[in-house]
Amino acid sequence: MSDTKHTKLLIIGSGPAGYTAGIYGSRAMLDPILIQGMQPGGQLTITTEVENWPSRKEVQGPDLMVEMEEHARAAGTEIIGDHIASVDLSNRPFTAIGESGTTYTADAVIFATGAQARWLGLESEEKFKGFGVSACATCDGFFYRGQEIVVVGGGNSAVEEALFLTKFASKVTLIHRRDELRSEKILQERLFKNPKIEPLWFHEVEEILGSEDPLGVESVSVKHVKTGEITEIPCKGVFIAIGHKPSSELVVDVLETHMGGYVVTKPDSTATSIPGVFAAGDLTDYVYRQAVTSAGMGCMAALEAEKFLSENE
Numbered sequence: 001m002s003d004t005k006h007t008k009l010l011i012i013g014s015g016p017a018g019y020t021a022g023i024y025g026s027r028a029m030l031d032p033i034l035i036q037g038m039q040p041g042g043q044l045t046i047t048t049e050v051e052n053w054p055s056r057k058e059v060q061g062p063d064l065m066v067e068m069e070e071h072a073r074a075a076g077t078e079i080i081g082d083h084i085a086s087v088d089l090s091n092r093p094f095t096a097i098g099e100s101g102t103t104y105t106a107d108a109v110i111f112a113t114g115a116q117a118r119w120l121g122l123e124s125e126e127k128f129k130g131f132g133v134s135a136c137a138t139c140d141g142f143f144y145r146g147q148e149i150v151v152v153g154g155g156n157s158a159v160e161e162a163l164f165l166t167k168f169a170s171k172v173t174l175i176h177r178r179d180e181l182r183s184e185k186i187l188q189e190r191l192f193k194n195p196k197i198e199p200l201w202f203h204e205v206e207e208i209l210g211s212e213d214p215l216g217v218e219s220v221s222v223k224h225v226k227t228g229e230i231t232e233i234p235c236k237g238v239f240i241a242i243g244h245k246p247s248s249e250l251v252v253d254v255l256e257t258h259m260g261g262y263v264v265t266k267p268d269s270t271a272t273s274i275p276g277v278f279a280a281g282d283l284t285d286y287v288y289r290q291a292v293t294s295a296g297m298g299c300m301a302a303l304e305a306e307k308f309l310s311e312n313e
């Protein structure tokens with residue numbers, strides 16, 4: 001027989017937003033249940049050094065997430081290894097069905113299901129993720145001071161990342177499979193004026209090449225999309241900037257979304273279009289996409305859920 005669990009506050013997602021919501025929700029005596037999903041700890045578990053989490057000059061992403069999990073558990077959050085397959089937000093209590101077969105009912109829900117960077121899908125990209133391959137210039141640009149790097153993509157993110165990376169890199173090659181960018185004109189102007197950036201038109205990445213011991217990127221091999229000619233570009237870092245996809249499949253049909261699926265929240269709030277349903281972290285944030293901003297939104301969501309519950313009990 002399938003199991004049913006009721007909670008005042010259900011938190012879906014175990015990244016910085018989810019665990020922070022757990023800590024604040026527990027301290028507000030809401031006895032939250034947090035569902036971890038397929039990626040316990042979220043996106044930071046697939047990176048190595050994190051150097052911008054306040055109070056930690058350097059910490060491994062997976063270690064930071066284990067510490068956050070322990071903190072949320074110690075505060076009183078019940079943490080469950082399950083993945084939510086569907087939700088019904090039409091009535092309170094809200095319902096979420098786990099792939100384990102458990103039905104969770106809740107008086108308030110925080111969605112903190114994050115986002116995923118889009119990747120090229122190459123085996124070599126997978127191999128060097130965290131060892132030269134990144135999808136976040138703000139996070140990892142600092143590691144490439146004085147080095148040559150490449151950025152892959154042609155939209156706003158790619159141009160912004162390329163411009164940002166010139167603060168650190170000696171040279172940035174922007175690899176794009178067309179001969180024009182999709183980004184805003186003002187960004188393009190800045191890019192073309194920057195002497196450190198060299199666009200490489202009509203090319204796509206074939207393979208990322210590097211050393212085994214220590215694991216690290218040495219170059220990328222790129223193919224001309226028209227002639228098929230292969231060239232090798234030396235570089236120490238490869239930034240894939242072909243977009244992000246919010247993990248909003250559970251709610252895309254019921255909550256208001258924009259910008260390709262990001263959940264819309266009220267100004268200065270994590271409240272969504274359904275009262276009692278909150279959204280925090282990368283699921284709502286197409287601008288900053290950082291651990292610390294996600295944690296901040298997790299805090300806001302728990303405080304707002306507590307206020308909602310005290311006003312609606």
Ligand SMILES: Cc1cc2nc3c(=O)[nH]c(=O)nc-3n(C[C@H](O)[C@H](O)[C@H](O)COP(=O)(O)OP(=O)(O)OC[C@H]3O[C@@H](n4cnc5c(N)ncnc54)[C@H](O)[C@@H]3O)c2cc1C
Pocket residue numbers: 012013014015016017018035036037038039040041042043044046047049050051052053082083084085112113114115116117130134135136139140247250280281282283289290291292294
């Ligand atoms: C390679 C890499 C390096 C990065 N480095 C840094 C850095 O140095 N500093 C920094 O500040 N930021 C960094 N970031 C960005 C940072 O990881 C994100 O901004 C942050 O993790 C977002 O947190 P979140 O809680 O919103 O969601 P996420 O971390 O995306 O977590 C989402 C959670 O939701 C869960 N989930 C999804 N769907 C379901 C479901 N249906 N049911 C249950 N659970 C579900 C997942 O299992 C996961 O636990 C990096 C990102 C990447 C990819």
